[in-house]
Every structure is written in structure tokens, then in C-alpha cells.
Amino acid sequence: MKVAVFSTQSYDKQFFNLVNRGSNHEFTFLEVALNADTAILATGCQGICVFVNDKVDARTLEVLCQSGVKTIVLRCAGFNQVDLEKAKELKMSVYRVPSYSPEAVAEHAVAMIMTLNRKTHKAYNRVREGNFSLERLIGFNLHDKKAGVIGLGQIGVAFAKIMHGFGCEVSAYDPIVEKAPSFIKLVALDTLMSDSDLISVHCPLNEHTHHLIDQKRFDQMKDGVMLINTSRGAILNTHDAIEALKRGKLGYLGIDVYEQEAQLFFRDLSESLIEDEQILRLMSFSNVLITAHQGFFTTEALIEIAQTTLQNLNDADNDQPNANKLC
Ligand code: NAI
Numbered sequence: 446m447k448v449a450v451f452s453t454q455s456y457d458k459q460f461f462n463l464v465n466r467g468s469n470h471e472f473t474f475l476e477v478a479l480n481a482d483t484a485i486l487a488t489g490c491q492g493i494c495v496f497v498n499d500k501v502d503a504r505t506l507e508v509l510c511q512s513g514v515k516t517i518v519l520r521c522a523g524f525n526q527v528d529l530e531k532a533k534e535l536k537m538s539v540y541r542v543p544s545y546s547p548e549a550v551a552e553h554a555v556a557m558i559m560t561l562n563r564k565t566h567k568a569y570n571r572v573r574e575g576n577f578s579l580e581r582l583i584g585f586n587l588h589d590k591k592a593g594v595i596g597l598g599q600i601g602v603a604f605a606k607i608m609h610g611f612g613c614e615v616s617a618y619d620p621i622v623e624k625a626p627s628f629i630k631l632v633a634l635d636t637l638m639s640d641s642d643l644i645s646v647h648c649p650l651n652e653h654t655h656h657l658i659d660q661k662r663f664d665q666m667k668d669g670v671m672l673i674n675t676s677r678g679a680i681l682n683t684h685d686a687i688e689a690l691k692r693g694k695l696g697y698l699g700i701d702v703y704e705q706e707a708q709l710f711f712r713d714l715s716e717s718l719i720e721d722e723q724i725l726r727l728m729s730f731s732n733v734l735i736t737a738h739q740g741f742f743t744t745e746a747l748i749e750i751a752q753t754t755l756q757n758l759n760d761a762d763n764d765q766p767n768a769n770k771l772c
Contacts, residue, residue, distance in 0.1 A: 446469075446470050446471070446490075446491050446492045446516065446758055446761070446762050447470075447471045447473070447489060447490040447491055447492065448470055448471065448472050448473070448490055448491075448492040448493060448494050448516075448518070448758065449473045449475055449486060449487040449490040449492075449493045449494070449514075450472050450473065450474050450475060450493075450494040451475050451477065451478060451479035451483070451493060451494065451495050451496070451499050452475075452476070452477070452478045452479065452495065452496045452498065452499055452711065453474040453475055453476055454711060456747060457474070457496075457520070458474050460747045460748060460750070460751040461474075461494075461751050461754070461755075463748075463751065464748070464751040464752050464755050465751075465755060468755060468759070470755065470758050472494075473490065478498060478499050478500070478707070479493065479495050479499035479500060479501065479505060480499075480500040480502075480505055481500075481502070481504035481505045481507075481508055484505045484508035484509045484512065485508060485512060487509055487512050487514050488512040488513065489512075489513070490512075490513070490514060491513065491514060491515050491516060492514065492515070492516035492517070492518060492758060492761065493509065493514055493516075493517055493518070494517075494518045494519075494520055494754060495517065495518075495519055495520070495526075496519070496520055496521055496711075497521050497523060497526065497738065498526070498706065498707040498710065498711070499526060500526060500707075501517065501526055501527040501528065501532075502528050502531075503528045503531040506528060506531045506532055506535055506537065507531075507535070509537070510535045510537060514537065515536075515537055515538065515761075516537070516538050516540070516758070516761040517532065517537060517538070517539045517540070518539075518540045518541075518754050518757045518758055518761070519539070519540065519541040519542065520542060520750050520751075520754050521541065521542060521741075521750075522541060522542060522543055522544065522545070523649055523650065523677060524539070524541050524771055525649065525650045525651065525677065527539055527771070529771055529772050532771075532772055533772045537772075538761055538770060538772065539770070539771040539772050540754075540757035540760075540761065540767065540769045540770050540771065541757075541769055541771055542749070542750050542753040542754060542757075542769065543768075543769055544599050544749075545741065545746045545749035545750045545753065546741070546743060546745045546746035546749055547598075547599035547600040547602070547603040548603045549740065549741050549742070549743040549745065549746040550600045550603075550604075550647075550675050550740035550741055551600050551603035551604035551606075551607060551647075552603075552607070552743075553675055553701060553736070553739065553740040553742075554600075554604050554645050554647075554673050554675045554699075554701075554740070555604070555607050555608070557673050557675070557699030557701065557734055557736070558587070558643060558645075558671065558673060558699065560699070560734055561671060561697040561698075561699050561732065561734050562584045562585060562587070562671070562697070563582075563584040564581075564582045564584065566734070567581075567582060567731075568582055587608070587611040587612065587613055588611060588612035588613070589612060589613070589614070590613050590614070590642040590643065591613065591614045591616065591640055591641045591642045591643075592605070592608040592613040592614070592615050592616075592641065592642070592643050592644075592645070593615075593616050593617070593618070593632075593637040593638070593640070593641030593643070593644040593645070594608075594615065594616070594617040594618070594629070594637075594644075594645055594647060595617070595618050595619075595634070595637065595644065595645070595646045595647060595648050595657070596617075596618075596619055596646065596647035596648025596649070596676065597617040597618075597619040597622045597625055597629065597631075597647070598619075598622075598647060598648075600647045600675075600676075601617060601619070601645075601647035601648075602625075602626065602629075604645055604647060605617060605626070605628070605629050606626075609628045609629075614630075615628060615629050615630070616629065616630040616631070616632045616636070616637055616640065616641065617629050617630070617631055617632070617637070618631070618632060618633065618634045618636075618637045619631070619648070620653075635665060638662055638665035638666050639665050639666065639667070640667075641666070641667070641670065642667060642670065642671065643670065643671035643672070643673065643697075644666070644670060644671070644672050644673070645672075645673040645674075645675070646658070646672075646673065646674040646675070646676045646680055646681070647675070647676055648676060648680065649676070649677070650676065650677035650679055650680055654677075654680050655679050655680070656679065656680070656681070656682040656685075657680050657681075658672070658674075658680060658681045658682060658685075658686070659682040659685045660682070660685040660688065660689070663685060663686075663688075663689040663694050663695060664694075666694065666695075668693065668694060668696070669693070669694075669695075669696030669697075670694070670695060670696055670697075671696060671697035671698075671699070672686075672695060672697070672698050672699070673698075673699040673700075674699070674700045674701070674702055675700075675701040675702060675740040676702060677702050678700070678702040678703040678704040678705070678706050679704045681700070681704070683703070683704050683705075683723050683727070684723070686698060686727075687723065687726050687727065690727075690730050690732070690733065696732060697732050697733075697734075698727070698730070698732065698733045698734070699733075699734045699735075699736075700727075700733075700734075700735050700736075701735075701736045701737075701738055701739060701740045702738055702740075703724060703727075703735070704723075705721055705723065705724070706737070706738060708721065709721060709724065709737070710737040710738050711737065711738070753769065756769075757769050757770075
């Protein structure tokens with residue numbers, strides 16, 4: 446199948462070419478993101494491959510359909526960026542990579558916790574400048590702290606295992622999961638909010654989780670709580686998070702995802718004017734750590750993503766049943 450790969454980065458090319466050896470798919474790598482204006486670039490291709498910030502809305506799907514595209518493969522797990530109803534209506538098939546090394550994202554969430562807590566990013570810079578003072582680097586023991594997990598799926602469970610290993614008391618909220626591993630206590634969301642010393646978000650973005658964490662939720666939390674979001678930006682109300690940081694309610698914030706990330710992430714904007722006032726405000730807090738959607742970014746995960754995407758294309762080509770098919 447001829448496939449246009451939107452939002453291509455160097456590593457996409459590297460891993461897709463690696464796993465594609467010997468297969469009959471032909472990739473056209475495009476750096477531009479997909480939207481209704483760029484969809485025309487897929488003309489001549491039967492498939493497209495997209496990532497988290499490509500816009501696969503109704504207008505885009507119509508242009509793609511008119512250009513002859515029949516198959517859409519997502520090289521990610523979340524599919525909130527795709528209008529599935531419209532895809533169904535246009536008889537286009539959509540596949541995703543539901544799981545690729547959940548440990549990669551879980552470990553990144555833990556890296557954010559450790560950095561915010563023990564301030565290794567500050568210590569690194571200090572020592573390089575010959576500043577060996579420990580002033581303002583004080584952290585806390587994770588041992589015996591209460592860790593709350595929102596969304597007990599693959600990543601949530603992988604995260605919970607690591608926190609359990611640190612000696613944390615782990616609780617989780619998930620409206621669908623009925624049974625959890627013995628070291629995880631399933632609790633109501635209100636309880637998780639009020640009892641946890643640190644909270645990590647691992648649920649998908651949908652109509653129920655949009656701005657799930659807002660001022661009302663911050664009011665329920667302990668003073669000085671740590672919040673980590675490696676899931677999707679819009680689960681957190683950014684305005685309310687900034688207010689919670691300003692009043693000291695939120696003691697630490699680690700985000701790998703951001704509501705308006707589509708305009709910022711996966712690009713080098715170091716020489717550009719950043720107009721997004723909210724991210725600039727977040728960047729001004731010393732207790733906020735922002736990474737640009739790199740939770741998934743390990744060699745193991747990139748290989749799995751490329752292999753599963755290729756399998757999805759094979760199955761689409763051969764009309765084979767596939768559990769990764771969304772429609
Ligand atoms: P999963 O589908 O295995 O688990 C999601 C869990 O969330 C499920 O157990 C589900 O029951 C639960 N859930 C659904 N609605 C909920 C709600 N309202 N409140 C609490 N829990 C709810 O998904 P997985 O693989 O664990 O991924 C979770 C999310 O992580 C993805 O949806 C994606 O947004 C994000 N992600 C981020 C990456 C990154 O690089 N930062 C990479 C991969 C995924």
C-alpha cells in the first residue's frame with residue numbers, strides 16, 4: 446500500500462524504514478501535520494499514517510476520501526483526534542497501536558516525579574557552575590507516601606507497580622475496572638483526590654475526562670500535592686492549574702502533555718516568538734516540569750509502534766480481522 450506519513454520526524458523514518466524491509470508498503474514521509482488543507486498531499490496514496498496532533502476531523506476526512514485514501518493508521522494509542530463517526534460514514538478504516546511499551550510512559554511519569562521531588566535538573570546546572578550548595582534542593586521520601594492513579598489501564602498498572610516498589614501506598618480510580626492487583630486499592634475519585642500526596646493521570650481523553658482536573662478537584666486535594674499528567678493535555682484545566690500553583694495548593698506539576706500542544710510540541714521553536722501565554726506562565730514556575738510529549742519515546746516503544754503499524758497495514762491490505770481496528 447502507498448502510505449503518506451504525516452508529521453514525520455527523523456525517528457519515524459528511521460524505525461518505519463527499519464521494520465518495512467522486505468514488505469511491499471511504500472511510505473511517503475511528510476513533515477507537515479495533517480489537517481483539511483494538507484490532506485490533499487495524500488493524493489495517490491491508499492493509506493495515511495498519523496500521530497497525536499494530526500487533525501483527522503470531518504473536513505479532513507472528506508478531502509482524504511476524495512483523494513482516494515481508504516485506510517488510516519494511527520501510530521499512537523489515543524484516538525481522540527479522529528472523527529470516527531465520519532470515518533465510518535465514509536467507509537474508511539481506522540487502526541491504532543493500542544499498546545506499545547506501557548512501561549515507557551509509566552517510567553517517564555516516575556522520572557518527572559523524581560526530578561520534581563529531588564530537583565536533579567537544578568542540581569545538575571548548579572554543579573556545572575561550581576555551585577555545590579544544597580540550599581532549596583530539599584526533597585521528600587516517596588516511601589510511605591500515598592500515590593493516586595487515575596485510569597488503571599496498561600500504563601496506570603505499570604506506574605502503580607513502580608510506585609509500590611518505592612514503598613508507596615497505591616490507590617486508583619477507574620470507573621470501568623472492577624478488580625485490581627492486590628497492592629492497589631480501588632477508591633472513588635473524591636477519595637483519591639483528598640487522600641493522595643501525588644496523583645498521576647493515565648486515563649484517555651474523552652467527553653467524561655475533558656477538564657476532569659479543574660478548580661473543584663484542586664480544592665479537594667492536599668495542600669502541596671504533586672500532579673503528573675502524561676496522558677492528554679485537555680484532561681487538565683490549564684487555567685485552574687496555574688491558579689492552584691499561584692496559591693500554593695499545587696506544590697509540583699509535571700506535564701508531558703499540554704492542552705494547546707499541537708501548536709508547540711515536536712518542533713524547535715527556540716528561535717521563535719512563543720505566543721501561548723499559558724505555557725509561558727507555566728514555564729515561569731520553578732516547581733513545574735514540562736516535557737514535550739516524550740513519554741513514549743524509547744527504542745523499545747518505537748520498534749513496537751512501527752511493527753504494529755505495519756501489521757495493521759498488512760491486515761488492511763488483506764482484509765484480515767484485527768483487534769486494533771477502530772472502525
Ligand atoms: P488503557 O486503555 O490501557 O487504559 C486507560 C484506562 O483509563 C482504562 O482502564 C479505562 O477504564 C480508564 N478510564 C476510562 N475513563 C476513565 C475515567 N473517566 N476516569 C478514570 N479512568 C478512566 O490506556 P493506556 O495504554 O494505559 O494509556 C492511557 C493514556 O495514556 C492514553 O489514552 C493516552 O492518552 C496516554 N498516552 C500517552 C503517551 C505519552 O507519550 N505521553 C503515550 C501513550 C499513551
